[in-house]
Amino acid sequence: MEKPVILAVDDEPSVLAAVTRDLRRHYAASYDIERAASGAEALEVLGELKLANRVIALFIADQRMPQMSGVEFLARAMELYPDARRVLLTAYADTDAAIRAINEVKLDHYLMKPWHPPEEQLYPVLDDLLDDWRANYQPVFEGVRVVGHRWLADGHRVRDFLARNLVPYRWLDIETDAEATTLRELAGAAAEPLPLVILADGTALSRPTIAALAEKVGLHTHAVAETYDLVVVGTGPAGLAAAVYGASEGLRTLLIEREAPGGQAGTSSRIENYLGFPVGLSGADLTRRGVQQARRFGAEILTPVEALSLETRDGYHILTLSNGSKVAAQALIVATGVSYRLLDVPGAERLSGAGLYYGAAMTEAMGTAGQDVFVVGAGNSAGQAALHLARYARSVTLLVRGKSLADSMSQYLIERIEEAENVAVQTGASIHALVGEASLEAVAVLDSASGAVTEVPARAVFVFIGASPRTDWLKDKLQLDAQGFILSGADLVREAGRKPEGWLAEREPFWLETSVPGIFVAGDVRRQSTKRIASAVGEGAMAVTFVHQHLRGPAPAQRPPPAAGG
Known part of the structure; x- marks a missing residue:
């Protein structure tokens, strides 16, 4: 958590240096000390701090500044930080102005120059004001802020993406929240389209793409390596389970997710029939636990990145991704789940x-x-x-x-x-x-x-x-049924009466193995799967067992793995 700020404002360099020095000597451990050489410069600093969601605990401003007096600055500063304590530095001749300012800008105190020694003239006064400020201080939300209006489709898209990727955010409605308008103006985006996304460092993005937003909030969007032991496409319960078991058993594992971890289960408000959670848990909580567990074992997760196409060559399965890169793996698990069917009615x-x-x-x-x-x-x-x-x-x-x-x-x-x-x-x-x-x-x-x-x-x-499988990218690569679900195991042999067309391995397909050796399927995308979270988790874990058996089998070809760019 960042420290609150004390802002000192004075146009005389020597005075500003002296007050900044004394403030830092006594308060640097608990506060960040900022400085400005004029009222106008101080207002610019305030705008930057507000966009960065920083908290100001106290202003200490000189009264006799050209263009903008200390009282005028404090009046403007109150608009952005009404709860900060306000102190005016005055000369003897400015006493009347300081007394008037007590009512005009709710001045908390005025200090006569010089304030030496600070141990007697400065610190006791500020200590008391800061203690009073901290007693009523509510820590601010330190995360992404989204400015938009209730019925904006792009705003929903952004909020849903952040929520499902477990990125904390605060929603500000431009129609009902005065702070939303202030932030939009401070960001210089009053004429820019909404939603406006303001990051923790104050960076403002107007109607960002999901890919750009993912990069900015720190999601992992590019693979570290070109080749992996195991790639899992989809991070619903089946995909997360496969990653946990694969990574924990020594496989270099990569997960690829086009939207957000958790799949449809991750959007569930309450899951009450999953073994081991008698009072239930939310889909978001289950997802968070699964993601943390997979990462703890060393699995790498890309999101939001989509697998666009698949090629199998020399015993390696090569995926072309939506970010323009390619990754190769000796074993692939498809756990892409299903997508909600769209409502086909007017409007x-x-x-x-x-x-x-x-x-x-x-x-x-x-x-x-x-x-x-x-x-x-x-x-x-x-x-x-x-x-x-x-x-x-x-x-x-x-x-x-x-x-x-x-x-x-x-x-x-x-x-x-x-x-x-x-x-x-x-x-x-x-x-x-x-x-x-x-x-x-x-x-x-x-x-x-x-x-x-x-x-x-x-x-x-x-x-x-209802839902339909996410398998358009696998047509002509794997055997699918009429609805697009992936065939595997005995279904492949039983339907054709023989091994799948193009099957190069001497053995028959393992259960959960598709029509291409080394490519497995788990979860809702599999034909005739049981649509239960526990079943998906079990299939993800079991698929890894078959991955190990496949990897222990005869090598497809003694060639180096294909380069990710090839």
Whole structure:
């Protein structure tokens, strides 16, 4: 945590040097001492400190400065730092101005020049003021600040990315928070498009790309090496488990994630049926633990980086990544999971991120306070989201296409939904259209039994309507089923009645091994996988067992590994 600041302002170099020296001698251990040679220069320093989210504990300013007197400076400084203590340095002739300043700028004290010896004339006064300031001091948030407005789709994109990557941030609504306007002006971005992202060091980014933002907040976006023992694509529960077991067992392991660690499980507000956590835990907490564990064993994680294409050559699997680089590995585990299916109704594309959200209940929940919202879906993810949103929203309506929740949702969730006073379940219902221009205003709900369409006011809709596998980049590389899920193990042999086409190994595919030797699959992206976190974790761990067996087998070719650029 950075130290609070004491700012000294005086236009006389010798006086400024003397007061700075005395301040540093007594307060440097607990405060950073800054200096400025004029009121105008001091205001520039204040702007920089405000953007950097620094705290000022005390101003000590000379009254007789040209262009801007000490009282005038303190009046301006109060606008940015109203809680800082204010001290005026005066000569005997300025006593009347100092007394007037007690009311004009809430002056805390005035000191006559000279203040020597400081042990008697300076430090006792400032000690008392600083003790009083610390008694009421609330530490500031030290992290990323995001300035935008509630219904800005790009603002949602940025906030969701930061939240899912466990980067602390503070949201400032330009329409309701005066500090948001001040920061935007101080950053010189009053005319720049929102969202405005202000980093901890004061750097301001106007509507940044996710890749640029990732670099700035310190995420790891480029691989350290060109070749690895094991590369895992996807960091949901299956991918994280594979990384933990691979790295802990001595494999040089790289994880690649295109969005944020955790996958769909990472967005869950509450997971209550995972073994070992009787009171449950959030998806974010599970993700944080898994990421820390993988890193502790030496696994390297790239995010947000997407695998764009795959080539297998000389026994190595070469991935081309979205950052323009390539990495090669002797073994590859695909654990890319699935993506939420998009809502295909009028208004959906226009209002995505501006009232229509896929998942994202954790990111947007607090913004639904006092509002009526809808959740679309009938699975556990939808049920968990409805219960989480009910803590904030005035009402939550769960729209279910089928006749009941029993066919697709765990009983414990059904019971809790029935107990929630502000959660309603509407069966045989689906979204017919979304209404609104800049933001969602209403939903048109279709009743499947009667065919009637009813328009109902709503400020947010959260969609959980199934998912599709992330395997477009693997077409023509691995065998997929008609829905795009990856075939593995016995499925490959059973469907063709023989080994997969192009299979070069003498052995048959291991369970969890795909149609290419040394490439494995784990988690939801695998055909007919069990959609449970525990199953995904088990498959990730088991895939590493087969990786070891593959690596112990006959070498594909005695050639050096391909260069990452090749």
